[in-house]
Amino acid sequence: MTADPALGVVPFALTDAARPLLVLGPSLxxxxxxxxxxxxxxLPDVDVVGWDxxxxxxxxxxxxxGLAGLTVPDLARAVLDVVARAQAERGDVGAPFWYAGVSVGGAVGLxxxxxxxxxxxxxALICTxxxxxEPGPWLDRARLVESAGTPxxxxxxxxxxxGPGFVEREPRVVLRLLGSLQTADRFGYGAVCRALAAWDARPGLAGAGGPGSSVPASSVPVVTIAGEHDLPAPPAALAEIARGVGAVRSEVLDGVAHLAPAEAPARVAELVRDLVTAGVAR
Known part of the structure; x- marks a missing residue:
């Protein structure tokens, strides 16, 4: 059965179809x-909409x-609905858009x-x-959170x-992010854990131009962004994606762990801006 997740929508900046549309995805x-x-x-001169x-x-x-059996493809279908509503406001329904996502948000992008x-x-596939x-730890986490909550x-x-030293350097950013974790719904969090337990796009990567594949890599320009100290999605995981899709650029950010847009916003903005700018100029 296909789940029907209700996503949140954050229209950071929406004007019209004269500007590129960038869709942002979150981490669990x-x-x-x-x-x-x-x-x-x-990111000036770009329309930006986020989803939760x-x-x-x-x-x-x-x-x-409504979340029973939730999968990453279910989330991706729901994101396309978010995009359709944003594009209805802009006047370009069905047009291609730019995407940047972190962790599970990056999995949706992939x-x-x-x-x-x-x-x-x-x-831009980031820290994903x-x-x-293995599924076991994700399923254990889902059961714990569903019974005792996200705190x-x-x-x-x-x-x-x-990354090392970030908590001491940027306590307000840390509190902002941990606050969003503590207020997340336990069943929504648990359902996403179960979706991640089942997520495996490696066969698709092999078919998209990975080692031994006769299928060409994606024609869509992709930038992968890893954090040097990321344990859930280490640089090797981003390198695997980069090889599979033929990424045009693959970066590892020094000192960063799993939440690169919060830890290194200027660098992430530069990489995303370069991606969009180069694409618009083509």
């Missing part, structure tokens, strides 16, 4: 605003029954790239992976999310 446990708010002002995971940020509290490349002008490890994840997330 974050709101798109908390994660991307320092990047958006550095079920029960996160601007999204309504979900009905757990799915769109492999499943519906014609919808994308280009994509074609597979996030159970604060300590572990603080260790995984931020």
């Amino acid at each position: 446990g974050t709101s798109v605003t908390a994660l991307w708010q320092d990047v958006v002002p550095l 995971l079920p029960g996160h940020g601007s999204a309504p509290a979900p009905d757990p029954r 799915h769109l790239l492999l499943d519906a490349p014609g919808r994308l002008h280009g994509a 992976a074609a597979s996030f490890g 159970t994840q604060v300590e572990g997330s603080a260790r995984r999310w931020f």
